[in-house]
Structures are given as C-alpha cells and as structure tokens.
Amino acid sequence: MRPSPKAYLLLLGMSLLLGAHAQYRGYFTLQDFATVVHNASGVNGVPGFNTNPQNVLGYPAPGFTPTQPDNSKLFSFGWGGFVEVSFARPIANLPAGVDPHNPEGYDLIVFGNPFYVGGNRCFAWVEPGYVEVGVDRSGSGVPDAQTAWYLLLPSHPDPRDASGIPRFPLDAQWFGNRSVCPPIVGYADVTPITNLGHPLIPDDPFTPDIQGLSAGGDPFKLEWAVDWNTGQPVVLEEAHFVRVVHALNTSHPLFGRSSTEITAIALVRRYGDTNADGCVNDADLLTVLFQFGQTGDALAGDVDRDGVVNDTDLLAVLFQFGSGC
Ligand SMILES: [Ca+2]
Ligand SMILES: [Ca+2]
Ligand SMILES: [Ca+2]
DSSP states (O other), X not given: OOOOHHHHHHHHHHHHTTTOOOOOOSOOOGGGBOOEEEEEEOTTSOTTTSSOGGGGSSXXXXXXXXXXXXXXXXXXXXXXXXXXXXEEEEEEOOOTTSOTTOTTOOOEXXXXXXXXXXXXXXXXXXXXXXXXXXXXXXXXXXXXXXXXXXXXXXXXXXXXXXXXXXXXXXXXXXXXXXXXXXXXXXXXXOSOBOTTSBTTSOOOTTSSSOOTTBOBOXXXXXXXXXXXXXXXXXXXXXXXXXXXXXXXXXXXXXXXXXXXXXXXXXXXXXXXOSXXXXXXXXXXXXXXXXXXXXXXXXXXXXXXXXXXXXXXXXXXXXXXXXXXX
C-alpha cells in the first residue's frame, strides 16, 4: 500500500528532526507523565504511526516547535480509535488560585502534534480528540466493568446537542488548517508545543498562542467532567485513568482521514509537591531545605519556578503542607 500524503508529512517531520535534543525547561521526571497504556486502538490512524500506543508514555518528543512538530514519538488514531492510560499517582482535582503558574487549577496536559501554519498564531493544523477520565471504583488499578467514565466537556466547540447531551463526531470544519482565534478549547491535539517551555505548566487555552512558561499542549480539568447520558456536571475529587478519543470522522481531499496524534500526557503537580507523589509533606520540606540558596532552571525545590530556592519556596511548602496526603 502506498503511504498517504499525511504519512509523508509525518515522515518528513521526523527526518528534519533527527539529532534533536530535549530542550524542555524546568524540573520534571517520568513520574509526571503517563506510565501505563491499558487499552488502545489505532483504527483509522495514519499507517506507520498507529501501531505503537506505548509512544504516548513518558516525555513529549524533544524537537517540537510551535511551527514544526516532532513526529518521532507519537500514536495516531482516527474515528473509532483511542488510547487509555494511567499514571504513578491519581489524577487530583487541583485548586484554583494557589499555584501562580496554574492559577485556574488545571489537572492534566495532553500533548499532540498540531502546528501553527506559516507562523500565523491564529491558524493551526488541528485534529481534535476528546478526553475522558475514568474513576477506578473497583480499586483494581486497571479499567474494568466497574470503571466510571466521564467526558471532560469541551467548551469550544461545545459538542452538546439541543437536549444538552454530548455527541460526536464533530462537524468536518474542525479538521485541518483552520482559525484558532478564538481558540479551540477542551480538545487534545489543537494547541502546538514549544520545547523551550515547561511541560508541567498549563497554557491558558482561552487565549491564542502559548502563554507564560508553558510548553503548550492542551490542558484539562476534572471540573469539566460530565455524565455522558445527561450532560450534567459530576464532582470528582480524583480520577485514575485518561482516555483520548478521536472526535471527528472526516477526510481531507489531499491529506486523507482525520486522526488525532498524541506524544505525551502529563499530570500537573500540586503546588509544593517537589517529588511528584501528589502530596506535600516532610519530603518536600527537606528538598527545599537541602537546596536552600541554590539557583538554576531545574531545581526540584524551586516551587514557584523563579530560578532560586528561597523563603518563598519554603513558605509555599509550609502553607500547602498536608495537601494531597
Ligand atoms: Ca493559549
Ligand atoms: Ca511530595
Ligand atoms: Ca523559587
């Protein structure tokens, strides 16, 4: 079978980036990213890119810029396709107004391979996927018959019908090179990545382009959870699984079928958590004390990410002490 034009595009992106090095800024570890794939289907994904769902685990591929994706590590899935993952800790519902770099309290970030077309931050190549979270009601540690799945309801475009029930696929206009001013919000694979940013700092999805120290990608919060059958909000303190599903069922005359590509999925850290265990306690206090006075871009104890471990970080840990534990 001859590769589709879209497969050529992805392969071209890979060849341009051979030899690229990880450049993401800040302190982060593998414990901050998805650690296990439970289920996946690459159906209708790009041939050659839809066979290894393990590619969504760990760090985002190293070479991403906002105008040039790094396609060396991703999993592609079209209509009917998906990937289900879990993490080294539960997905926590983080509070708003605590972390200066996460003022809205986003909980996770999904990294796809969209890119700004021709450098215009109001036009991007997008292939939206919707995101569900699963609550492990059986305590088995794996998605099973008792797992409760909730949609993280996107705000733009809103997928609800006239009765308020979420419905997919989206209309074909949401595939491909299109305006992202105003931004598409609440979908994966719609906001580009910059490898000059911090992969654990959420972008502001409601503002065009990538904000602050963020490496981009698409942020989500448990507050967006709704019941699939009613469209009504569901209150979740935590969840255990993430499922990303392609939200379209359409084709482009040149580039072929729509498909979502994912390179990584990160949990945002609780403010004051220096070791990614989800809890602010003695261990975090000791990290700050041991690193007190040090300066640098990648210090675990630099809680507020200003490049120095000092009183501010110590106070942040003390004020958050016990949270998440
Ligand atoms: Ca933004
Ligand atoms: Ca901790
Ligand atoms: Ca600091």
